Amino acid sequence: xxxxxxxxxxxxxxxxxxxxxxxxxxxxxxxxxxxxxxxxxxxxxxxxxxxxxxxxxxxxxxxxxxxxxxxxxxxxxxxxxxxxxxxxxxxxxxxxxxxxxxxxxxxxxxxxxxxxxxxxxxxxxxxxxxxxxxxxxxxxxxxxxxxxxxxxxxxxxxxxxxxxxxxxxxxxxxxxxxxxxxxxxxxxxxxxxxxxxx
Numbered sequence: 473x474x475x476x477x478x479x480x481x482x483x484x485x486x487x488x489x490x491x492x493x494x495x496x497x498x499x500x501x502x503x504x505x506x507x508x509x510x511x512x513x514x515x516x517x518x519x520x521x522x523x524x525x526x527x528x529x530x531x532x533x534x535x536x537x538x539x540x541x542x543x544x545x546x547x548x549x550x551x552x553x554x555x556x557x558x559x560x561x562x563x564x565x566x567x568x569x570x571x572x573x574x575x576x577x578x579x580x581x582x583x584x585x586x587x588x589x590x591x592x593x594x595x596x597x598x599x600x601x602x603x604x605x606x607x608x609x610x611x612x613x614x615x616x617x618x619x620x621x622x623x624x625x626x627x628x629x630x631x632x633x634x635x636x637x638x639x640x641x642x643x644x645x646x647x648x649x650x651x652x653x654x655x656x657x658x659x660x661x662x663x664x665x666x667x668x669x670x
Contacts, residue, residue, distance in 0.1 A: 504552040506601040509659065510534060511580035516558060519571035524562075527577065540566050551576065576601065584657050586613035588665035589620035598659070606655040607646050609663055621668040622647070627655065628662040 508514070510532045518524040528536045534547035541561040546554050555572045562570045582598040591614030598604045604612075606627065616622055622644040630636050641655055643665075657663075 504555075505550045506576065507548065507550050508534075508546050508554060508576075509580045509582065512576055513578035515575045515577050517573045517575075518562065518567070519573070521567065521570065582659040584609055584659070584661040584663060586610060586663045586665070588663075589617050589667050590665050591615055591617055598657075603656050605646075606641060606643060606657060606663065609657055610643065610665065616665055619667045621666045624666050626664040626666070627657075628664070629658060630660060 508530055510530050512530045513527065514530065514536070515527045516525065516536075516538060524539050526538055528538070530536055530546060533545075535543050535545050537543045538558065541558070544557060544561065546557075549557065551574050555574045558574070559570055559572045562572070579600040583595045584598075584604075585594070586596050586609055587593045590610060593613060596604075596609050596612045606625070610616060610625075623642045625641045625643045627639040627641055628636060629639070639655075646653070646655065
């Protein structure tokens with residue numbers, strides 16, 4: 473009788489859980505806090521509205537164009553934020569509480585340049601849909617060589633408006649955990665590791 477009770481309890485629990493599963497689940501490994509980039513290829517699906525499904529590539533101006541709602545800007549927005557934006561635009565005039573699912577089909581290749589006193593200077597590619605810090609970029613460039621001065625690493629960054637900024641970073645402190653700053657990198661950053669001055 474006890475085993476039958478447990479069996480019925482399990483079936484009841486499964487019956488309760490199944491309707492709550494999302495209609496369009498996010499694929500395993502898909503990061504909803506990934507910030508969308510120009511040239512990313514995305515698929516936008518509206519549950520039970522197949523005519524509205526689109527695969528679109530984000531333009532260099534950070535825009536996409538979708539049926540009915542037209543062109544929308546996705547600059548500095550995550551996958552989840554764009555899903556919410558699309559939901560709100562469709563919900564406003566066209567659909568009642570639509571379920572939106574946005575999937576990144578193809579990530580644009582994001583690279584930074586690591587030059588100077590490292591073992592493998594050159595382009596370092598970001599892992600797809602992930603962030604990369606200054607320390608990791610140097611490690612991916614084969615690490616610093618024996619004459620590197622990690623206390624005076626220069627990070628050069630160009631803004632979308634074309635303005636160039638230079639930062640001097642004590643990477644030695646970052647590696648030791650002394651500095652709380654992560655120095656997350658952006659596409660196109662240039663990292664120069666100087667030689668020690670003897």
